[in-house]
Amino acid sequence: MKFKTFGRHGKEGFKNLTRNSWMSIASISAVTVTLLLVGVFATILLNLNDIGSQIEEDVEVRVFIDLTSTQEAQEQLEEKIDEISKVSTVEFQSKEEGLEQLIDSLGSEGEVFESLKDENPLNDVFVVQTEDPQDTIGVAQTIEEFENVEKVEYAKETVERLFNVMDIARNVGLAIIAGLLFTAMFLIANTIRITIVARKKEIEIMKMVGATNWFIRWPFLIEGVLIGILGSLIPIALVIFGYDFLYAEIKTRFPTLFIDLLPVYPFVLEVSGLLLLMGITIGLWGSFTSIRKYLKV
Amino acid sequence: MIDMQGVYKTYPNGVTALNGLDVKIEQGEFVYVVGPSGAGKSTFTKLIYREEKPTKGTVNVIDLDMASLKQRSVPKLRRQIGVVYQDFRLLPTLTVYENVAFALEVIEENPKNIRRRVMDVLDQVRLKNKARFLPDELSGGEQQRVSIARAIVNYPKILIADEPTGNLDPDTSWEIMHILEEINETGTTILMATHSQEIVNTIRKRVIAIEDGMVVRDEARGEYGYEY
Ligand SMILES: Nc1ncnc2c1ncn2[C@@H]1O[C@H](COP(=O)(O)OP(=O)(O)O)[C@@H](O)[C@H]1O
Ligand SMILES: [Mg+2]
Numbered sequence: 044m045k046f047k048t049f050g051r052h053g054k055e056g057f058k059n060l061t062r063n064s065w066m067s068i069a070s071i072s073a074v075t076v077t078l079l080l081v082g083v084f085a086t087i088l089l090n091l092n093d094i095g096s097q098i099e100e101d102v103e104v105r106v107f108i109d110l111t112s113t114q115e116a117q118e119q120l121e122e123k124i125d126e127i128s129k130v131s132t133v134e135f136q137s138k139e140e141g142l143e144q145l146i147d148s149l150g151s152e153g154e155v156f157e158s159l160k161d162e163n164p165l166n167d168v169f170v171v172q173t174e175d176p177q178d179t180i181g182v183a184q185t186i187e188e189f190e191n192v193e194k195v196e197y198a199k200e201t202v203e204r205l206f207n208v209m210d211i212a213r214n215v216g217l218a219i220i221a222g223l224l225f226t227a228m229f230l231i232a233n234t235i236r237i238t239i240v241a242r243k244k245e246i247e248i249m250k251m252v253g254a255t256n257w258f259i260r261w262p263f264l265i266e267g268v269l270i271g272i273l274g275s276l277i278p279i280a281l282v283i284f285g286y287d288f289l290y291a292e293i294k295t296r297f298p299t300l301f302i303d304l305l306p307v308y309p310f311v312l313e314v315s316g317l318l319l320l321m322g323i324t325i326g327l328w329g330s331f332t333s334i335r336k337y338l339k340v
Numbered sequence: 341m342i343d344m345q346g347v348y349k350t351y352p353n354g355v356t357a358l359n360g361l362d363v364k365i366e367q368g369e370f371v372y373v374v375g376p377s378g379a380g381k382s383t384f385t386k387l388i389y390r391e392e393k394p395t396k397g398t399v400n401v402i403d404l405d406m407a408s409l410k411q412r413s414v415p416k417l418r419r420q421i422g423v424v425y426q427d428f429r430l431l432p433t434l435t436v437y438e439n440v441a442f443a444l445e446v447i448e449e450n451p452k453n454i455r456r457r458v459m460d461v462l463d464q465v466r467l468k469n470k471a472r473f474l475p476d477e478l479s480g481g482e483q484q485r486v487s488i489a490r491a492i493v494n495y496p497k498i499l500i501a502d503e504p505t506g507n508l509d510p511d512t513s514w515e516i517m518h519i520l521e522e523i524n525e526t527g528t529t530i531l532m533a534t535h536s537q538e539i540v541n542t543i544r545k546r547v548i549a550i551e552d553g554m555v556v557r558d559e560a561r562g563e564y565g566y567e568y
Contacts, residue, residue, distance in 0.1 A: 048448055051445070183391075223351070244431060247429070248429060248431065248442065248446075249446045251389075251418060252419070252442075252446060252447060252494070253414075253415040253417070253418030253447050254414065254415060254417045254446040255412075255418035256411075256412065256415070258446060258447075259446075
């Protein structure tokens with residue numbers, strides 16, 4: 044296709060868009076709503092996923108020591124843990140240290156726990172490191188059988204729970220997004236059907252004088268793509284500025300938070316790219332649906 | 341140029357419009373197609389520019405076999421055939437100039453050639469001075485001349501006119517006929533379906549009479565009329 048011709052298609056596509064502006068606005072809004080949701084879901088899920096893999100790399104197993112156990116029993120327990128071949132280090136952490144750490148990690152909100160210092164509800168803990176993150180489950184299960192152990196916690200468990208929640212969130216999200224995608228696609232298809240009907244005479248003449256099928260299709264494809272692109276603008280802006288704001292806000296409120304969010308760049312650009320691509324895809328999909336049905340070329 | 345043998349056309353609703361039609365037309369001919377309403381004249385012309393496909397039989401146009409012609413080759417065929425209808429089919433929001441230029445723009449003609457070619461063809465149908473008018477501002481005869489200009493702007497080998505004077509008064513019809521004759525003199529094959537006895541009997545040309553989807557008469561310098 045010649046460049047000049049493409050300019051013509053662009054102009055015609057834009058004219059199509061303004062021809063029935065109310066339908067165009069409805070379609071653009073549908074794309075906007077859909078992509079807003081996609082943007083929010085993608086941001087949350089990608090971050091949870093990343094946090095999950097951060098935690099998965101954790102080799103720590105926390106062994107909560109029975110509150111009633113004697114000093115001697117504790118030392119025996121430590122020895123037994125140390126003897127497990129896959130364990131690299133065992134470190135004792137008193138309940139006082141544990142509380143300090145908790146208060147620190149909560150930042151300014153942690154101050155409310157200061158009053159608990161007298162009746163500390165925490166256990167003394169052995170912090171056990173394994174050689175390999177893979178071994179944490181086996182080591183934890185072995186230690187759980189030992190005497191004077193109240194309970195054992197390891198990161199993998201948390202991760203599994205997190206992934207379960209994420210699975211549900213993802214499925215619900217995908218179902219809602221799929222429904223919205225179809226609605227947006229249907230609205231675009233309908234908008235383009237109306238344009239095709241409005242330009243019926245022109246299309247007839249184009250066919251009669253021998254315009255190629257692609258020449259006739261292009262303006263309607265461009266109309267669909269424009270709807271998709273315009274619909275993705277607000278979601279993209281919201282992701283870029285919203286995530287930047289949230290990221291900074293979380294960093295200042297919880298300066299010692301043990302997990303890291305994905306850095307603003309290139310993350311927001313990747314999500315924006317995804318949204319733009321989805322907008323264009325919905326637009327093309329809607330156009331093709333109506334072109335096939337009503338243009339008959 | 342046009343060769344139809346044993347052509348049948350049955351529409352999806354079951355109406356049989358052509359019933360074993362045999363027609364052969366050479367390059368440069370001027371042919372009237374006459375016959376009562378519903379005889380199959382329009383269907384016959386539609387087979388030529390592949391608006392319809394034959395149900396049975398062979399249709400050859402400009403050495404292209406319509407049965408095996410691929411959908412994507414149809415534009416190539418249509419660029420060699422001009423079509424004029426009774427109802428003009430002009431775009432009401434475009435000027436005379438734009439309506440004619442439209443036919444070249446949409447087949448991606450080099451823009452450098454468009455202006456000169458459109459002005460030439462408007463001159464040919466004697467509407468150069470109305471290039472900036474909208475169709476609504478023209479008489480019926482003028483509108484039909486615009487539609488003829490649009491049909492011939494790409495130098496077609498065949499010009500099909502389906503009752504081009506059907507909506508026009510006699511004086512205006514003669515103007516249209518003189519223009520068609522001039523176009524024919526440049527070598528363009530012309531097929532004109534008409535109900536005008538006066539025209540057919542005055543400007544004598546080959547006459548093909550169709551009735552019930554068959555050719556009932558074919559005379560080199562014929563008169564108007566068909567079997568009753
Ligand atoms: N698209 C169509 N679908 C169904 N029937 C049609 C169609 N076009 C024409 N016909 C029928 O075919 C017959 C021939 O029509 P047509 O070729 O238009 O005749 P003419 O031009 O001689 O008046 C008529 O009975 C008409 O009703
Ligand atoms: Mg007819």
